[in-house]
Amino acid sequence: MPNYWLFKxxxxxxxxxQQKAKGKAGEEWTGVRNYQARNFMRAMKxxxxxxxxxSNEGREVVGIVEVCALAHRDSTADVDxxxxxxxxxxxxxxxxxxxxxxxADPKLKDMVLVNNSRLSVQPVSExxxxxICKLGGAKI
DNA sequence: GCCAACGTTGGC
DNA sequence: GCCAACGTTGGC
Numbered sequence: 001m002p003n004y005w006l007f008k009x010x011x012x013x014x015x016x017x018q019q020k021a022k023g024k025a026g027e028e029w030t031g032v033r034n035y036q037a038r039n040f041m042r043a044m045k046x047x048x049x050x051x052x053x054x055s056n057e058g059r060e061v062v063g064i065v066e067v068c069a070l071a072h073r074d075s076t077a078d079v080d081x082x083x084x085x086x087x088x089x090x091x092x093x094x095x096x097x098x099x100x101x102x103x104a105d106p107k108l109k110d111m112v113l114v115n116n117s118r119l120s121v122q123p124v125s126e127x128x129x130x131x132i133c134k135l136g137g138a139k140i
Numbered sequence: 141g142c143c144a145a146c147g148t149t150g151g152c
Numbered sequence: 153g154c155c156a157a158c159g160t161t162g163g164c
Contacts, residue, residue: 010162033160034147056162099163118146118161 004129005040005050006113007065007087008120016052016062019089026068026088029121030076037121041085042071049090049140051124051132053113060096061132064140065089093136107131 052063069086
């Protein structure tokens with residue numbers, strides 16, 4: 001069974017619009033310098049889906065992505081320690097699901113987003129994934 | 141802009 | 153191996 005994920009990005013640095021502009025080819029999710037986050041990326045399989053979340057500005061889930069390349073060396077790092085996957089945009093979340101909504105929803109109270117807000121790549125349970133897709137009107 | 145939470149570093 | 157100091161993230 002597939003796993004689900006959440007990728008966090010500050011829209012000033014790398015936005016959903018920029019991600020979508022990369023189309024089916026997708027883009028490397030570079031810049032992660034945290035072991036937990038890296039290990040989650042190592043566990044990802046091609047085709048697994050996740051949310052694209054805007055941190056700081058927005059604080060909301062804005063899109064659905066899928067993994068399109070397994071973890072490999074992060075070319076922006078000067079050591080071999082850091083790896084990244086590639087992801088591509090697959091669908092918009094037409095009605096953005098905000099952090100406030102997520103926090104207020106009992107079904108989502110165990111999300112890592114709520115309990116460890118600093119982790120930039122994180123797992124999402126299947127029920128959480130489905131629930132947020134439904135709230136956001138996402139068709140995937 | 142502030143600061144709490146968290147992860148990492150380095151002295152001992 | 154402990155823990156204080158420091159840096160970073162991200163919500164507010």
